[in-house]
Amino acid sequence: MSTPSSELPLTEQVQHRVDERGIAYITFNRPDVKNAISPDQRDRVIALLGEASADLGVRAVVLGHTGDAFCTGADLRASRPPAPRPDDAPKRGVGEVAKMIREGAQALVSAILDCEKPVIAAVNGTAAGIGAHIALACDLVVAADGVRFIEVFVRRGLVPDGGGAYLLPRMVGVRRAKELLFFGDDLSAAEAAELGLINKVVPGDELDAAVEAWADRLAVAPTRALALTKWLVNTSLESDRTTAFQAEAVAQEMNMGTVDANEGVTAFIERRDPTYRGW
Secondary structure, eight states: OOOOGGGSOHHHHEEEEEOTTSEEEEEEOOGGGTTOBOHHHHHHHHHHHHHHHHOTTOOEEEEEESTTEEEOSBOGGGOOOOOOOOTTSOSSOTTHHHHHHHHTHHHHHHHHHHOSSOEEEEEOSEEETHHHHHHHHSSEEEEETTOEEEOGGGGGTOOOOTTHHHHHHHHHOHHHHHHHHHHOOEEEHHHHHHHTSOSEEEOGGGHHHHHHHHHHHHHTSOHHHHHHHHHHHHHHTTOOHHHHHHHHHHHHHHHTTSHHHHHHHHHHHTTSOOOOOOO
Protein backbone atom coordinates (compact mmCIF):
# COMPACT_ATOMS: atom_id res chain seq x y z
CA MET A 1 0.00 0.00 0.00
CA SER A 2 1.38 3.41 -0.93
CA THR A 3 2.09 5.99 1.74
CA PRO A 4 -0.60 8.69 2.00
CA SER A 5 0.78 11.98 0.73
CA SER A 6 0.00 13.67 4.05
CA GLU A 7 2.60 11.40 5.67
CA LEU A 8 5.34 12.27 3.20
CA PRO A 9 8.01 14.81 4.15
CA LEU A 10 6.98 18.32 3.22
CA THR A 11 9.86 18.42 0.74
CA GLU A 12 8.13 15.58 -1.13
CA GLN A 13 4.63 17.06 -0.88
CA VAL A 14 5.96 20.16 -2.62
CA GLN A 15 8.99 19.20 -4.67
CA HIS A 16 11.62 21.75 -5.64
CA ARG A 17 14.68 21.81 -7.84
CA VAL A 18 16.67 24.35 -9.83
CA ASP A 19 18.28 23.09 -13.02
CA GLU A 20 21.47 24.16 -14.75
CA ARG A 21 19.61 26.79 -16.79
CA GLY A 22 18.41 28.55 -13.63
CA ILE A 23 14.82 27.36 -13.95
CA ALA A 24 13.19 26.61 -10.59
CA TYR A 25 10.55 23.89 -10.60
CA ILE A 26 7.93 23.89 -7.82
CA THR A 27 5.72 20.82 -8.07
CA PHE A 28 2.58 19.92 -6.12
CA ASN A 29 2.90 16.23 -5.30
CA ARG A 30 -0.20 15.00 -3.51
CA PRO A 31 -2.01 13.29 -6.38
CA ASP A 32 -4.01 11.07 -4.02
CA VAL A 33 -5.96 14.15 -2.83
CA LYS A 34 -5.99 15.86 -6.25
CA ASN A 35 -3.26 18.20 -4.99
CA ALA A 36 -5.54 19.94 -2.52
CA ILE A 37 -3.16 22.29 -0.77
CA SER A 38 -2.49 22.20 2.96
CA PRO A 39 -1.31 25.14 5.10
CA ASP A 40 2.18 23.64 5.35
CA GLN A 41 2.39 23.17 1.58
CA ARG A 42 1.15 26.69 1.03
CA ASP A 43 3.80 28.13 3.33
CA ARG A 44 6.50 26.12 1.57
CA VAL A 45 5.43 27.44 -1.84
CA ILE A 46 5.44 31.01 -0.49
CA ALA A 47 8.95 30.50 0.90
CA LEU A 48 10.23 28.93 -2.33
CA LEU A 49 8.89 31.82 -4.40
CA GLY A 50 10.62 34.22 -2.03
CA GLU A 51 13.86 32.29 -2.48
CA ALA A 52 13.45 32.41 -6.25
CA SER A 53 13.08 36.19 -6.10
CA ALA A 54 16.23 36.57 -4.03
CA ASP A 55 18.43 34.06 -5.89
CA LEU A 56 20.31 35.72 -8.77
CA GLY A 57 20.87 32.28 -10.25
CA VAL A 58 17.14 31.69 -10.76
CA ARG A 59 15.86 33.06 -14.07
CA ALA A 60 12.31 31.63 -14.18
CA VAL A 61 9.88 29.49 -12.18
CA VAL A 62 7.67 26.64 -13.40
CA LEU A 63 4.74 25.77 -11.13
CA GLY A 64 3.47 22.30 -11.93
CA HIS A 65 2.03 19.12 -10.45
CA THR A 66 1.97 15.35 -10.48
CA GLY A 67 -1.21 13.37 -11.10
CA ASP A 68 -4.38 14.35 -12.92
CA ALA A 69 -5.19 17.56 -11.02
CA PHE A 70 -3.23 20.80 -10.83
CA CYS A 71 -4.81 21.80 -7.51
CA THR A 72 -8.43 21.31 -6.46
CA GLY A 73 -8.47 23.86 -3.64
CA ALA A 74 -7.63 23.98 0.03
CA ASP A 75 -7.19 20.72 1.92
CA LEU A 76 -9.79 21.24 4.64
CA ARG A 77 -8.66 18.07 6.42
CA ALA A 78 -5.22 19.56 7.00
CA SER A 79 -6.25 22.63 8.98
CA ARG A 80 -3.95 23.75 11.78
CA PRO A 81 -4.99 23.64 15.43
CA PRO A 82 -6.43 26.93 16.72
CA ALA A 83 -4.37 29.34 18.78
CA PRO A 84 -4.64 29.00 22.56
CA ARG A 85 -7.74 30.64 24.01
CA PRO A 86 -9.60 30.93 27.31
CA ASP A 87 -11.91 28.05 28.16
CA ASP A 88 -15.01 30.17 27.77
CA ALA A 89 -13.96 31.78 24.48
CA PRO A 90 -15.98 31.07 21.32
CA LYS A 91 -14.77 28.42 18.91
CA ARG A 92 -14.11 31.13 16.33
CA GLY A 93 -13.39 34.69 17.36
CA VAL A 94 -14.34 37.70 15.28
CA GLY A 95 -11.50 38.45 12.88
CA GLU A 96 -9.97 34.97 12.89
CA VAL A 97 -11.36 33.97 9.50
CA ALA A 98 -10.11 37.20 7.94
CA LYS A 99 -6.66 36.61 9.45
CA MET A 100 -6.63 33.05 8.13
CA ILE A 101 -7.47 34.26 4.61
CA ARG A 102 -4.88 37.06 4.68
CA GLU A 103 -2.12 34.75 5.88
CA GLY A 104 -3.28 31.85 3.71
CA ALA A 105 -4.78 32.03 0.24
CA GLN A 106 -4.11 35.74 -0.20
CA ALA A 107 -0.49 35.39 0.87
CA LEU A 108 0.03 32.55 -1.61
CA VAL A 109 -1.45 34.41 -4.58
CA SER A 110 0.46 37.55 -3.59
CA ALA A 111 3.70 35.55 -3.51
CA ILE A 112 3.14 34.55 -7.14
CA LEU A 113 2.17 38.05 -8.24
CA ASP A 114 5.12 39.58 -6.39
CA CYS A 115 7.76 37.02 -7.39
CA GLU A 116 10.52 38.91 -9.21
CA LYS A 117 11.01 36.07 -11.67
CA PRO A 118 8.49 35.12 -14.36
CA VAL A 119 6.26 32.25 -13.24
CA ILE A 120 4.78 29.73 -15.70
CA ALA A 121 1.87 27.52 -14.65
CA ALA A 122 2.00 24.08 -16.29
CA VAL A 123 -1.56 22.80 -15.93
CA ASN A 124 -2.30 19.22 -16.92
CA GLY A 125 -5.34 18.64 -14.75
CA THR A 126 -8.24 20.31 -12.99
CA ALA A 127 -7.59 23.69 -11.37
CA ALA A 128 -10.43 24.51 -8.98
CA GLY A 129 -11.00 27.07 -6.24
CA ILE A 130 -7.71 28.43 -4.95
CA GLY A 131 -6.06 26.08 -7.44
CA ALA A 132 -7.58 28.08 -10.30
CA HIS A 133 -6.44 31.32 -8.71
CA ILE A 134 -2.90 29.99 -8.25
CA ALA A 135 -2.77 29.33 -11.98
CA LEU A 136 -4.35 32.65 -12.93
CA ALA A 137 -1.88 34.56 -10.74
CA CYS A 138 1.03 33.15 -12.74
CA ASP A 139 2.53 35.30 -15.48
CA LEU A 140 2.03 32.69 -18.19
CA VAL A 141 -0.31 29.69 -18.23
CA VAL A 142 0.09 26.69 -20.52
CA ALA A 143 -2.66 24.08 -20.22
CA ALA A 144 -3.41 20.67 -21.67
CA ASP A 145 -6.51 20.45 -23.81
CA GLY A 146 -8.45 18.30 -21.35
CA VAL A 147 -8.05 20.66 -18.41
CA ARG A 148 -10.92 22.30 -16.52
CA PHE A 149 -10.87 25.53 -14.55
CA ILE A 150 -13.63 25.80 -11.93
CA GLU A 151 -14.68 28.68 -9.68
CA VAL A 152 -16.02 26.12 -7.27
CA PHE A 153 -16.76 28.40 -4.31
CA VAL A 154 -20.42 29.03 -5.08
CA ARG A 155 -21.03 25.27 -5.20
CA ARG A 156 -19.97 25.12 -1.54
CA GLY A 157 -21.87 28.23 -0.47
CA LEU A 158 -18.62 30.17 -0.12
CA VAL A 159 -17.24 33.54 -1.15
CA PRO A 160 -14.20 33.27 -3.47
CA ASP A 161 -10.82 33.71 -1.82
CA GLY A 162 -7.25 33.87 -3.02
CA GLY A 163 -7.91 37.03 -4.99
CA GLY A 164 -10.47 35.56 -7.38
CA ALA A 165 -12.75 38.60 -7.30
CA TYR A 166 -9.64 40.76 -7.89
CA LEU A 167 -8.03 38.74 -10.68
CA LEU A 168 -11.02 37.75 -12.80
CA PRO A 169 -12.54 41.20 -13.55
CA ARG A 170 -9.12 42.43 -14.63
CA MET A 171 -8.76 39.51 -17.02
CA VAL A 172 -12.24 39.03 -18.44
CA GLY A 173 -14.28 42.08 -17.40
CA VAL A 174 -16.86 42.49 -14.68
CA ARG A 175 -19.79 40.72 -16.34
CA ARG A 176 -17.91 37.59 -17.37
CA ALA A 177 -16.25 37.47 -13.95
CA LYS A 178 -19.65 37.52 -12.27
CA GLU A 179 -20.87 34.78 -14.59
CA LEU A 180 -17.94 32.55 -13.67
CA LEU A 181 -18.20 33.28 -9.96
CA PHE A 182 -22.02 33.16 -9.71
CA PHE A 183 -22.47 29.81 -11.49
CA GLY A 184 -19.21 27.95 -10.86
CA ASP A 185 -19.50 26.08 -14.15
CA ASP A 186 -16.62 24.02 -15.49
CA LEU A 187 -14.54 26.01 -17.96
CA SER A 188 -12.59 24.04 -20.54
CA ALA A 189 -9.03 24.98 -21.42
CA ALA A 190 -10.20 26.16 -24.85
CA GLU A 191 -12.85 28.38 -23.26
CA ALA A 192 -10.35 29.73 -20.75
CA ALA A 193 -7.97 30.59 -23.58
CA GLU A 194 -10.73 32.30 -25.54
CA LEU A 195 -11.49 34.46 -22.49
CA GLY A 196 -7.81 35.34 -22.09
CA LEU A 197 -7.40 33.49 -18.80
CA ILE A 198 -4.60 31.30 -20.14
CA ASN A 199 -2.01 31.75 -22.87
CA LYS A 200 -1.79 28.47 -24.70
CA VAL A 201 -3.62 25.13 -24.99
CA VAL A 202 -1.72 22.10 -26.23
CA PRO A 203 -2.32 18.33 -26.33
CA GLY A 204 -1.48 16.74 -23.00
CA ASP A 205 1.54 14.89 -24.34
CA GLU A 206 2.98 18.17 -25.65
CA LEU A 207 2.56 20.18 -22.45
CA ASP A 208 6.04 19.60 -21.03
CA ALA A 209 7.70 20.54 -24.31
CA ALA A 210 5.63 23.72 -24.64
CA VAL A 211 6.43 24.79 -21.08
CA GLU A 212 10.12 24.00 -21.54
CA ALA A 213 10.27 26.05 -24.74
CA TRP A 214 8.99 29.13 -22.92
CA ALA A 215 11.11 28.46 -19.83
CA ASP A 216 14.19 28.20 -22.06
CA ARG A 217 13.46 31.61 -23.55
CA LEU A 218 12.91 33.18 -20.14
CA ALA A 219 16.12 31.62 -18.80
CA VAL A 220 18.23 33.60 -21.29
CA ALA A 221 16.18 36.81 -21.11
CA PRO A 222 17.18 39.99 -19.20
CA THR A 223 15.76 38.89 -15.85
CA ARG A 224 15.70 42.26 -14.10
CA ALA A 225 14.00 43.87 -17.09
CA LEU A 226 11.34 41.16 -16.91
CA ALA A 227 10.88 41.76 -13.17
CA LEU A 228 10.36 45.47 -13.72
CA THR A 229 8.04 44.82 -16.65
CA LYS A 230 5.99 42.45 -14.49
CA TRP A 231 5.76 45.12 -11.80
CA LEU A 232 4.60 47.75 -14.29
CA VAL A 233 1.95 45.51 -15.83
CA ASN A 234 0.64 44.19 -12.50
CA THR A 235 0.24 47.69 -11.06
CA SER A 236 -1.07 49.33 -14.23
CA LEU A 237 -4.74 48.66 -13.58
CA GLU A 238 -4.57 50.34 -10.18
CA SER A 239 -2.81 53.42 -11.54
CA ASP A 240 -3.86 56.62 -13.22
CA ARG A 241 -1.80 57.71 -16.20
CA THR A 242 0.43 60.05 -14.21
CA THR A 243 1.28 57.39 -11.62
CA ALA A 244 1.83 54.74 -14.31
CA PHE A 245 4.14 57.01 -16.29
CA GLN A 246 6.10 57.88 -13.15
CA ALA A 247 6.50 54.18 -12.38
CA GLU A 248 7.65 53.56 -15.94
CA ALA A 249 10.29 56.26 -15.65
CA VAL A 250 11.52 54.81 -12.36
CA ALA A 251 11.66 51.32 -13.89
CA GLN A 252 13.70 52.65 -16.80
CA GLU A 253 16.10 54.37 -14.41
CA MET A 254 16.54 51.20 -12.37
CA ASN A 255 16.96 48.94 -15.39
CA MET A 256 19.60 51.12 -17.05
CA GLY A 257 21.86 50.37 -14.11
CA THR A 258 21.83 46.64 -14.83
CA VAL A 259 24.54 44.68 -16.59
CA ASP A 260 21.95 43.20 -18.96
CA ALA A 261 20.67 46.57 -20.19
CA ASN A 262 24.20 47.65 -21.04
CA GLU A 263 24.86 44.30 -22.71
CA GLY A 264 21.68 44.60 -24.78
CA VAL A 265 22.59 48.06 -26.08
CA THR A 266 26.21 47.08 -26.73
CA ALA A 267 25.18 43.92 -28.57
CA PHE A 268 22.82 45.95 -30.75
CA ILE A 269 25.59 48.39 -31.66
CA GLU A 270 28.03 45.56 -32.33
CA ARG A 271 25.44 43.64 -34.39
CA ARG A 272 25.62 40.44 -32.32
CA ASP A 273 23.28 38.46 -30.12
CA PRO A 274 23.27 39.61 -26.48
CA THR A 275 24.26 37.32 -23.63
CA TYR A 276 22.14 38.20 -20.61
CA ARG A 277 23.33 37.23 -17.13
CA GLY A 278 20.19 37.99 -15.14
CA TRP A 279 21.47 41.04 -13.27
